[in-house]
Amino acid sequence: MTYPQPDSNLALIEGFNFFRLNSELVSPGDIFESTQSSYAICVGPDSDIANYGCAYFDTQAPDNVQLLTFSPQRGFSGLIPALAGQYAPSGRPGKTLFWSNDLFDPAYVPSAGIGAGGSIERVQPIFDVIQYFTEEPSITPQRTDKVFFYQQIPIDIVSAGTSYVIIPFYGRKSASIRFANVGNGSLAFGVLGVNYYAVTLGKAVETVIHASALVAANAQVFVPVTFAANGAFDAIVCSVGLLTGGTYTAGDFPLTITVSDQE
Amino acid sequence: MKAPPPSLRRMPPPHVSPMTQRQAQILKAPPNKIDPVQMDRNVAQAHAPRTTQGDLRTDAFTYFTKADITDRLYNGDRLWARVLLTLESAGPVAVGTRATITPVLSGQGQLLTTGQTREFIIGKGTVLYIASTTVNRVSVTIEPIAWAEQITGLITALLTGAPVSK
Numbered sequence: 001m002t003y004p005q006p007d008s009n010l011a012l013i014e015g016f017n018f019f020r021l022n023s024e025l026v027s028p029g030d031i032f033e034s035t036q037s038s039y040a041i042c043v044g045p046d047s048d049i050a051n052y053g054c055a056y057f058d059t060q061a062p063d064n065v066q067l068l069t070f071s072p073q074r075g076f077s078g079l080i081p082a083l084a085g086q087y088a089p090s091g092r093p094g095k096t097l098f099w100s101n102d103l104f105d106p107a108y109v110p111s112a113g114i115g116a117g118g119s120i121e122r123v124q125p126i127f128d129v130i131q132y133f134t135e136e137p138s139i140t141p142q143r144t145d146k147v148f149f150y151q152q153i154p155i156d157i158v159s160a161g162t163s164y165v166i167i168p169f170y171g172r173k174s175a176s177i178r179f180a181n182v183g184n185g186s187l188a189f190g191v192l193g194v195n196y197y198a199v200t201l202g203k204a205v206e207t208v209i210h211a212s213a214l215v216a217a218n219a220q221v222f223v224p225v226t227f228a229a230n231g232a233f234d235a236i237v238c239s240v241g242l243l244t245g246g247t248y249t250a251g252d253f254p255l256t257i258t259v260s261d262q263e
Numbered sequence: 264m265k266a267p268p269p270s271l272r273r274m275p276p277p278h279v280s281p282m283t284q285r286q287a288q289i290l291k292a293p294p295n296k297i298d299p300v301q302m303d304r305n306v307a308q309a310h311a312p313r314t315t316q317g318d319l320r321t322d323a324f325t326y327f328t329k330a331d332i333t334d335r336l337y338n339g340d341r342l343w344a345r346v347l348l349t350l351e352s353a354g355p356v357a358v359g360t361r362a363t364i365t366p367v368l369s370g371q372g373q374l375l376t377t378g379q380t381r382e383f384i385i386g387k388g389t390v391l392y393i394a395s396t397t398v399n400r401v402s403v404t405i406e407p408i409a410w411a412e413q414i415t416g417l418i419t420a421l422l423t424g425a426p427v428s429k
Contacts, residue, residue: 009398012352013327035330035397037353039377081355081368082397084330093330133352134377 008034012133019131020044024124025104028201032098034131037082042075042141044128050143050171051101052129057083057094069101072171072261075141098129102170103196103234108204110164110192110237117156118163118241123148125168145260152252153240155187162241166194167257169236173227176258177210177238180220187253188212188241191223193233207231212239215253226263322405328356328395333365336403337391343411346383346391347404350375356395358383365394375401387412 008019021032022044041054051071058066070076084093104125114120132139148167155163169175179189190212195205209230210223225236238255319342326336336358337346350356357364358381359372368374372394375381385391393401 012398012400017351037355037397039353079353081353083355083368084396 005032008036008131012036017132017134019133021098021127021129021131022046023127025049025100025127026124027106028100028104030099030127032127032129034096034098035082035084035093036096036131036133038080038096038131038133039135040075040077040132040139041070041080042130042132042139043070043072043143044130045142045144046126047072047128047143048123048125048146048168048170049100049102049127053099053101055097056080057096070141072141072143075139077139096131100125100127103198104168105196105201105204107202108166108194108196108235109202110162110194110239111203111206112162112239114164115156115161115241118161119154119156121150121153121163121165123165123167125170143261145258145262148255148257148259150255153255155240155242162188162239165238165240165255165257166235167238167259169193169233169259171232172259172261173263174260175223175225175236176256176260177223177225177236178220178256179215179223179238179240180252180254181215181217182252182254183217186214186216188239189215189221190239191225192237192239193225193230194235194237195232196234204234206237207233209236212241228263319407319409321407322403324403325351326393326401326403328393328397328399328401330395330397331365333362333392333394335390336393337385337405339385339387339389339391341387343387343408344385345406345408346385347380347402347406348375348383349380349402350377351400351402352398353377354395354399356393356399356401358391358393360385360389360391362390362392364392367394367396384408384411 005023006019006021011019019034019036023032043052051069054068054070054076055065057064068076080096082094082096084095106122109120150165153163153165155161177191181187191210193207193209197203197205207230209225210221215221236257238257240253240255328334337344348358354375354377355367356375357367357372358375361371364372372392373381383391
C-alpha cells in the first residue's frame with residue numbers, strides 16, 4: 001500500500017463526504033483502516049480487486065469484531081459507527097478495517113520461466129474502496145472497464161528469453177486481448193489464466209487460454225476471454241518471446257488488453 | 264379656648280391596614296434580579312439586557328469534534344441563545360447540557376442525526392456540551408436571544424406576585 005495510507009479524518013476535514021482508499025496493492029497482507037463512521041461502503045470505480053473484506057467493532061460478534069464482504073455486485077448500505085476508544089479487549093481504538101479478499105502474489109513467476117534476458121511487467125492491482133459519510137440515494141459499485149496498452153514489450157533478441165505482462169483479472173467477466181506484430185520478424189505470443197496459491201508464494205495454477213504460437217510479421221492475434229468459456233482468474237498473463245523459428249528484426253508489436261465486468 | 268389654626272392642627276395618624284401574610288412573604292423574599300414591573304405604559308418595563316456588541320451577533324461556524332473529548336460548544340453565561348446544530352458527517356456525536364455525556368452512546372446526551380438540524384434553546388447559565396468518538400464536522404449557528412431573560416423574568420414576576428412599582 002502507499003505509505004502513509006490516506007487519512008479518513010483528513011478527507012472529512014477537507015470537505016469530502018466520502019473517504020476513498022485508492023492505492024496499489026503491494027503485498028497480500030495489506031490492510032487499510034478508517035476511523036470514520038460510514039453510511040455506505042462500496043467498491044471504487046478504478047478497483048482491480050473484486051472481493052473486499054471489512055471488519056468493524058460489534059459487541060455482539062465473536063471477539064467484538066464483525067466481518068462483511070462487499071464486491072462490485074454487492075455494496076454495503078448501513079451506518080457503521082466508528083467506536084474509537086471503546087474496544088475494550090485490547091485497549092486500542094476501534095477502527096474499521098479493509099483488505100482484499102482476493103489473493104495477490106507479487107512474487108509469482110510463470111512456470112515456463114523467464115529465461116535469460118526475459119522480463120516481467122507486473123501490473124499492481126488497484127485497491128479502491130469508497131466509504132460514504134452521508135446517506136447516498138444509491139451507490140454504484142460497478143467497476144469501470146480498463147484498457148492496458150503497450151506499444152512494445154521489451155524482449156531479448158539474443159538469448160531468447162520470454163517477456164511477460166501480468167494484469168489483474170479479479171472477478172472480471174471478459175477480456176479482449178489483441179497482439180499485433182508490426183515488425184518484420186515473427187514473435188511468439190501466448191495467454192495464460194492464473195489463479196494464485198493461497199499459501200505458496202511464487203506459484204500459481206495456470207490455465208492455457210491461448211497456446212504460445214508464432215505471429216508472422218504484419219499479422220495480429222485476437223484472444224477473447226470470457227467467464228463462461230474460460231473461467232475465473234486472478235490474473236491474465238501474456239507472453240511474448242522468440243520460439244524456435246522466431247526472428248526479430250525491428251518494428252513495434254503493440255499489445256492491447258481490455259478487461260470488463262460485462263460478458 | 265381658641266382653636267389652633269388648621270395648619271397647626273395635629274393630623275390624625277394615618278390608617279395602616281394590617282399586612283397580609285402574602286405581602287409579608289413578598290417583603291421577606293430575596294430581591295428579584297428583574298426590576299419591578301411598571302404599570303405605566305409610557306415607561307420602559309425593564310432594562311435592556313446588559314450586553315456588548317459581540318453578544319448580540321449571530322455566530323456561525325463549523326466545529327470539528329475530537330476523538331473522545333468532551334468540549335463546551337456554547338457557554339450560556341451571558342445571554343439566552345438559540346443554537347442550531349447540523350451534523351455533516353456520520354457521527355456518532357452526542358450533545359447535552361450535562362457535563363458528563365460520555366460514553367457517546369450511553370444516552371447521557373442526544374445523538375445528532377446526519378443532515379438534520381437540531382435546535383436548542385440555551386438558557387442563561389446553561390452549558391451545551393458536545394462529544395464524539397471520532398472526528399466529525401458539525402455546522403453550528405448561535406443566535407443570541409437578547410430579551411429572553413428579561414421577558415421570562417417579567418412573566419415570572421407577574422405570576423409570582425413580585426412587587427410592582429407605580
